[in-house]
Amino acid sequence: MFPADFAYARPRTLEEAFDLLDEAAAAEEEAKLIAGGQSLLPMMKLRLAAPQVLIDIADLEELKTGGWTAQGSGFNMRIGALTTYRQLAGNRFFGEGAGLPDEHGGDQGRIGLVPAITDALAVLADPQVRARGTIGGAVAHGDPAADLPAVLMALNAQVVMASHKGEREMLLDDFLQGIYSTDLAEDEIVTHVRISSPGARGSAYEKFPHPASHLPLAGVCAVVRLTDGRIDGAEVAVTGISPRPYRAVEAERVLKGAPPTRETAAAAAAQVTSLPGGQEASLLGDQHASAPYRAHLAEVLTRRALARAIARADAA
């Protein structure tokens, strides 16, 4: 497990990092940003990736800043790209008792503003990866089978990117393009993830892990908001079964305005691979799980995620 030779640079400021990216581009060298390295380093060791320059952004204070405001259930927050999974899990904003899986219910009374994030972080990889891996890496890597992007997508998260040319924002749903492919330009760095939500107390993430890698063979995040005994608004995002995480908008359409019942959840789940205009989501299938099985898992997990999200919304 020896990576091919590479140069290593560790800028102290964002400006320095931009300079290094520009220099690499001018020299026609492939540069890769590294933060936690939990996805990139294994690929380099297997020589599936062989960047000529590694730019270690771990010291960039600009990527560690963040903050939030909340009013009622609604909130706005900006999370620094270098925030680790463990730091997220330890944040009482999302859910108390974060990081502790609770398989048999009993999560009432420890619900934060976004329990789905707590759900995802509890089943994401292992403690070592959670200590090093970052939220910025989770979105920038473009892995089709990552947990957190599904949750962020259901929260309508925006990806904040910067370069010498300035800063821009894009919906995560637009940012993720395909397998390991994103809208990030060669001279850009993901600096923050921004979430503006009318409320996500009624949220849950359900996952069926691959038995070896523990990446999701299917993962579903559901967010529901209840008003007067009806589902006032809902978001459902799916990961692991398609070349990129996607929003199950046809399932969301079924939920909107419907009563928060098992029947509604089942009807919505039945539409989880349906896209507008009678299209079907493109499905991944390999030796680990066939495409039909992944689609079936997504339906089961959607039902379960909706049931938990509704129960949490009721309790809130």
Added chain:
Amino acid sequence: MTTPRRRADAVNLIGQPLTRREDPPLLTGRGQYVDDFAPAGTLHAFFVRSPLAHARIASVDAEEARQAEGVHAVFTAEDLAAQGVGALPGGEGLPPGALNPSFLALARDKVLWAGQPVALVVADTPERAADAAEFVVTDYDDLPAVTAPLDAAADDAPLLHEDTPGNVAFRKRLTAGDADAAFRDAAYTVSQRMTSQRIAPVAMEPRGVLAYPAEDGRLEIRLPTQRAHGARNWLAKILGLKPDQIHLMTGDVGGGFGAKGPLYPDQVAVIAAARALGRPVKWIEERSESFTATTHGRDQVADLELAADSGGNIIAMRGTVHASMGAYYTPNGPGSLLGRLGPMLPQAYRLEHFDVELVGVFANTTPIGPYRGAGRPEAAYFTERLVDMLAREMNADPAELRRRNFIPPAAFPYTTVTGLTYETGDYHAGLDLLQEKFNTDSPERLRLTPPGQLIGRGIATFVEPGGIVPKAPGPDGTIGDKATVTVDPDGKVTVAVGTSGHGQGHETAFAQLAADLLEVAYDDVTVVFGDTDTAPFGYGTFGSRSLAAGGTAIYNACQEALDSARRVDAPMPVAEAAARLGGISATGSSGAPPETYASGAYGCEVAVDPDTGHVTLLRVIAVDDCGVLVNPLLVEGQVHGAVAQGVGQALTEQVGYDENGQPMSASLMDYAVPFAATLPHIESYSVVTPSTLNPLGVKGMGESGTIGVTPAVVNAVMDALARYGIRHLDMPLTAEKVWTAIHESRVHPVPEG
């Protein structure tokens, strides 16, 4: 047999659950594994391996690699041939007429599996060796590949070894009585094709080797192997040396499971390179490399039938077992089928008619070697599945059917229909204890029954041969593992033995044994093995043999030491006698006793999620009879580890190949070994019927968990799925496979509750 004289105040150490004396150094990073050594001037090796499963080698051009930065040499098959490096040992114990193709350290003319070593690059750093390996240009003419044993045995299959009539390596038929007549007369029969799928051993420490010319002119080798003397003797033959020109040390070995028993082509190439270069050369296997370069286990397909009379007496078994050997034999590859799987099919039952053909087959895959159980788990799996199917066919209770057919306690020693003699046992006692525990909720049970899931229970019983002594004489011309016991004048005792532990806890168990027998303090005993200079000859450690064979040798050496002490004018403790005599040195041999036969009864409770097919283990109960327990804690540790590996085969593990013979599971991101969370608390119990074949009364048990738990898990899942009319699914019982079977079943039971 004599019982040692015992002082009235002596502490009885045999039977005490002492904690492992190995653990403090190993757990605090003070272990001495092969990669912990790097003599001055060590060079590093990296292999160019075949990317194809089957191809003719048109050319190997190493010139550019030889010019690369830091490279000292590149070796190909031609280079090794020029040095007089011979072929690896072929298969052992082959039946007459068997093929026995030559297996070279580096491929010449053809490659037969993806991962076969083709060239060896030696450089000053591992990174430079890996970089330079990319400059070795190999030109292949692709040939069609065949990986599954039944496909490889077919008449029109691509032929692996040139100048052979086909890929069938050997056939052997085991017959007794008149099976066909018994089947004609039977009231009940069951028949099933079953596979024991190809799996990877995945030891924590991958393989490796470090070799260098020593100052005394010998070749010094650090090799993590299960057989220090055996590997040295094989090497001597391959390299054209005398055994005493090689000094081999195993150091600490981080798990073997059978896969560190063979000597490998890559290790031979590295050792030959060190000899040629006159410098230390080291190679450490990468994890993903390990998935194609280290032997796999299992990979058999059984077409078997079982017959019973109207009284529920099992009377006959017949059928065929095809077993892959991989591309080449490893020495013990054929033995797992011929000596274990086939003869052990009768298990704990007294059937009288038997007709099973065993077929060994070459295929374009990593060679098959022994893997924890080595034929025993497969035999138990096939038979215990058939017995459960028979119970269902007869509408009988699976435990009662087993009880009715067990060899009764009074019948021992009992010679089975396949000619094996089980010395002692009480299979009823084991099953009774299992059922008693199964019917009582465990106080340590942590896993509740999840709502909405299908609960299944399964049991399996088994018999496990252990303690084999190969019929190959040692350097003194006698058969047997040897032990020496040295008592210094200061009372310190050194026990050296020819078995070779690699994580089992031998240092603890053997010190316990010697301290108990010699009546000295446990802490005064040091145990030595795994070094051909300091340990006496032995066959190493495999096949659950170390306590029965090595322990017996130590017992006999201790008796000789005690005899020496007795010959001093007045009776006195051995340490005192040693002080008087200026030290005592004694030797002992295991001799060549027949194998011991341990047994067990295992139970599992599972929950199957009908929506996803996911199987959760709720309970694992293990009842083992391994005769006298020297250290019950070590026995339980063996059960735990083996259960984990057996559960892995039952539920998640499988080495897969695509249609071109490309490995599909060559990393731990793809190959699913069980995680800690896969396993519930393991409830482990004992019954004891001492062996009559050795003075300690012990039986081998290192493999029992893999043998018992695998069929118990599958029987439990099939119990849960019975409501859908599902009779059998092949391992691994992945969620998708279970869900698909439920989904496609035409039976739709009313949901419970």
